[in-house]
Amino acid sequence: MDLGPHSTFIIAAYGASAFILVLLIGWIAVENRMLKRQLADFEARGITRRSAVRKDTQTEPSRSPA
Amino acid sequence: MALIDLANPTRFLSLSGRALPWLAGATALAFACGFWLAAGAPDDYQQGATVKIMFIHVPSAWLAMFGWMVMSLSALGTLVWLHPLADTAAKAAAPIGAAFTLICLITGALWGRPMWGTYWVWDARLTSVFVLFLMYLGVIALWRTFDDPSRAGRAAAILTLVGAINIPIIKFSVDWWNTLHQPASVVKMSGPAIHPTILWPLLTMALAFTLLFITLHLAAMRNEILKRRIRSLSMMQADAAPGR
Numbered sequence: 508m509d510l511g512p513h514s515t516f517i518i519a520a521y522g523a524s525a526f527i528l529v530l531l532i533g534w535i536a537v538e539n540r541m542l543k544r545q546l547a548d549f550e551a552r553g554i555t556r557r558s559a560v561r562k563d564t565q566t567e568p569s570r571s572p573a
Numbered sequence: 574m575a576l577i578d579l580a581n582p583t584r585f586l587s588l589s590g591r592a593l594p595w596l597a598g599a600t601a602l603a604f605a606c607g608f609w610l611a612a613g614a615p616d617d618y619q620q621g622a623t624v625k626i627m628f629i630h631v632p633s634a635w636l637a638m639f640g641w642m643v644m645s646l647s648a649l650g651t652l653v654w655l656h657p658l659a660d661t662a663a664k665a666a667a668p669i670g671a672a673f674t675l676i677c678l679i680t681g682a683l684w685g686r687p688m689w690g691t692y693w694v695w696d697a698r699l700t701s702v703f704v705l706f707l708m709y710l711g712v713i714a715l716w717r718t719f720d721d722p723s724r725a726g727r728a729a730a731i732l733t734l735v736g737a738i739n740i741p742i743i744k745f746s747v748d749w750w751n752t753l754h755q756p757a758s759v760v761k762m763s764g765p766a767i768h769p770t771i772l773w774p775l776l777t778m779a780l781a782f783t784l785l786f787i788t789l790h791l792a793a794m795r796n797e798i799l800k801r802r803i804r805s806l807s808m809m810q811a812d813a814a815p816g817r
Contacts, residue, residue: 542799
């Protein structure tokens, strides 16, 4: 593929766009991993949301053998 | 499934978790097709090979505006309908919109240098897009100034709706003022003024960029929901601490 006399500008444009998008995707992915780890840490310490506790309590009878 | 079901963050996490792998796959496929078509597109009779910059510049410009429109709709959701996920959607869209606006500005400058002889001019189109970038940064900064997400959401929603006035200014700036930037050539009443050999790669890349925006927006919204859960758990932990 011949990019002609302005190839530097074309490559720089695609390179800069790829760099920005990779940074954005990486930031969202890393943040997600970090947040999931923090939530798991809370759960491991027995700290759960009230709604999650309520749901567990509501579903408890159906899980217990009759 | 009713739309109201999505108002539940747990339900949203479940649905978006199932949709994300498919969206990511569709995005990758659309980008593969877009790059293949872009590589095979002929040079423009005036721009030469620099027309290839348009395949990323134009979609990123559209998504820069689309991002603000998503935020404006979410702002209405926050202020009018009190939708529980509206400010989450607005906050998640801001950095993504800012990234696409930055891509638009950089690629535009890199196209302008060989074609116009300059990286930048303060004409109405370029300036209004630069203002949009500053507004994105302003909204991101505003979100960070409040500890309480619901208070931040209301303040950011008002700023977003005020800033929405810039979107028609960007769109019609090339018609209202005498600008160096060329007028619309794809979205116009008389139909696209671009040859199909260049139009199809452009539209395919626009589809890929749009799918990427949606994928990243859903992923960022999931992160925001998790952040709020961690915040409430931290507060519960602080309340339960001895001595309180």
